[in-house]
Amino acid sequence: QVQLVESGGGLVQAGGSLRLSCAASGRTISSWAMGWFRQAPGKDREFVAAISWNSANAYYRDSVKGRFTISRDNAKNTVYLEMNSLKPEDTALYYCAGSSTLVPGLSRVYDYWGQGTQVTVSS
Numbered sequence: 589q590v591q592l593v594e595s596g597g598g599l600v601q602a603g604g605s606l607r608l609s610c611a612a613s614g615r616t617i618s619s620w621a622m623g624w625f626r627q628a629p630g631k632d633r634e635f636v637a638a639i640s641w642n643s644a645n646a647y648y649r650d651s652v653k654g655r656f657t658i659s660r661d662n663a664k665n666t667v668y669l670e671m672n673s674l675k676p677e678d679t680a681l682y683y684c685a686g687s688s689t690l691v692p693g694l695s696r697v698y699d700y701w702g703q704g705t706q707v708t709v710s711s
């Protein structure tokens with residue numbers, strides 16, 4: 589059984605930056621597609637970014653393109669989300685997830701989920 593643990597969230601002013609990490613334990617994630625999703629209070633969970641197993645392909649929702657960067661270090665069994673130029677509308681609980689199938693924005697194909705890390709952006 590794999591466990592995904594997110595970290596790096598916090599409170600930041602608009603325009604600031606945060607780097608989220610997702611550390612996996614229990615098995616290697618090197619062959620998995622990995623994604624980041626977020627959920628704001630009162631809203632549905634939404635796709636943020638995804639990356640293929642070999643980092644060859646990355647995908648982003650339109651509202652974060654150019655500001656967020658997803659990356660991974662398979663040797664460390666860890667996935668990252670670098671977030672720059674943060675906006676108040678980025679405030680949400682951020683989850684990482686792993687899937688054996690690369691369908692970036694489709695949450696139901698992700699088999700494993702972390703508990704989330706809170707990101708709050710003040711205006």
